[in-house]
Amino acid sequence: MNSNFDRTLSNEDLLRRRASLLQRLHIDGLLLLILLVIASGSLFILYSASGKNVDMVIKQASSFGIGLVGMFVIAQFEPRFMARLVPLAYLVGVALLVAVDVMGYNAMGATRWINIPGVIRFQPSEFMKIIMPATIAWYLARHNLPPRFKHIVISLVMILVPFVLILLQPDLGTSLLVLTSGAFVVFMAGLQWRWIMGAAAALVPVAVAMWFFVLREYQKQRVLTFLNPESDPLGSGWNIIQSKAAIGSGGIWGKGWLLGTQSHLDFLPESHTDFIIAVLAEEFGLVGVCLLLLLYMLLLARCLVITVQAQTLFAKLLAGALSMTFFVYVFVNIGMVSGLLPVVGVPLPLISYGGTSLITLLAGFGILMSVHTHRKWMTQA
Template identity: 80%
Template sequence: MSGSFDRTLSNQDVLRRRASLLQRMHLDGPLLLLLLILAAGSLFILYSASGRHWDMLLKQSSSFGLGLLAMLVIAQLEPRFMARWAPLGYLGVVGLLLAVEFIGHTAMGATRWINIPGVIRFQPSEFMKIIMPMTIAWYFSTRSLPPSFKHTVISLLLIAIPFMLIVKQPDLGTALLILASGAFVLFIAGLRWSWICMAVAAVVPVAIAMWYFVMHDYQKQRVLTFLDPESDPLGTGWNIIQSKAAIGSGGVFGKGWLQGTQSHLDFLPESHTDFIIAVLAEEFGLVGVCLLLLVYLLLIARGLVITVQAQTLFGKLLAGALTMTFFVYVFVNIGMVSGLLPVVGVPLPFISYGGTSLVTLLSGFGVLMSIHTHRKWIAQV
């Protein structure tokens, strides 16, 4: 027995010596390379979109550095450790969302941030984008699947609490993304198709109820503008009209870096945040947009590979939900900027300016790396 144990230890030592530096650091090479490509491209585009403001570029670089550090730290944590602490993390973030109601910082008519003067200002709802799927994955990981009606209702309640708190801020875009992240776990867990059909059928009455009792006037106006942007071309329809003009004027190869007119002449609002892909399309054309989409597709494909190879139910549910939520981020932003979806204030992942969002996204990829690299060690040992 002792000899067998010693041989196991010696085999493990040999495997660790053979492991690459990235494996020892629990980092996934393909994911890391794609993320660094996006980081470099983001700073390149942001410099133009921000009107050549070095301060904004330095802040975004600092956020990338902080996000990469968070990714590295999270990648060291074993998935079972995340599962153990997910419920406490959920309660902590819900507590922060409640704190926003009382001590939140208000900007641009919304109260979404907690501001500690001289230290940090952050948006608690961003953390829920990771904690939500992690909590639902933890809940289902110790239960038989497909989920029963009772467990489905409990998981929906867990999703509904932060959803309503974020809608109240108001931040409908982030609330819908968090709703989607929890719903993806339910779907991957094997939710019955009959229940899915019932949920789809309930979309219309729920949407009507939200229109009359939940949505604010500016949110309703965004929907009306989506249906007919020309109804108010100098008001609420201005963003979409100018965005389409920027995208169309770029043609196939674009006007060239720093040569865009819509953003540099201030025709395009929020050019460094929600509408930054319009700047990319104008300056680099269809070719630039397709290259960006290719990097996104490779990231999503790698996330799906990690999902398939995950060895635990918790890992499969969490990796799948994070990957599909990332896809929704990209789809919603591009659809919004091109006029295919209503404007809901969702930034373009890794490209738009924003510190908390960037750190959260990189933390999510740190979770994916943890699920994949710890799987390797389990498989080899």
């Protein structure tokens, strides 16, 4: 009797019965563990980098808590359901970017935020880091792959609209990350090599055009400073010179927690945001940096495993783009802080201070968890 009943059970019911508690909650345990370890350690680094500012640490911890709740909520929705909301999310995201240009909040010479007094202040461009790859994945998944030329052109137009709007704020770093996140989807969709080579060949004239007609004076100065920081050691070259000094002074084992001089004596600007890894290197040395890189590698490896196991084209493209975009965040931040790349204002994921950035990043991991935990019951779209 029981055996006959078991044979009538669907595969979905059997898999649900065998699922662990975390799987039933649509949480990937390994991914969650790595995120908690990195975020917990980041609070200790932030406490030192902010000059022992407890309020800043509390705000960051609160943002992390909100991000975890958002990650859990997002993980409950199947990727197929998310795909239905993508077009609306893209339109709302673009509308918010336009609103920033019209009525945005200006700080430090840039208009990047929407401020509702007494309620909230947020940066809409951060949300496009997720909406952008989701939009391109949704569009390309609806057509046969590899994509035809017209589908690539339409994809590029959808990428360029938010790219230009964010660039005008101005925010070169975020605009490039949004552009990269969408481009990753197009690449993973099976872009032909002749088009890839053509795009690579076009980089030179595009870079020249951006230099003369798009980049602002301070952005040009960042590039020149990257090529020769010592040309203006007390001006535009100050940040990178002090950053490399902090990294080098840490040695192998570092000076010890709260014993860094570059940040505590205010030699290192933006020590709690873009240049926070320089604080880590000074206080915990090469060992501390390598440990963080190891955690990042484990996190990225888990994300790539989830990408490979995804069972729908939309989920695979989206998960792959989010994974590779996370890698770009880490690569660009460490590259610019160590003087290997120009300074473009990209925070270090899960470590740098910033509420909107942290919440958006955790939302992306929530999507990855949804892709992983729903894969056994998903059907090909």
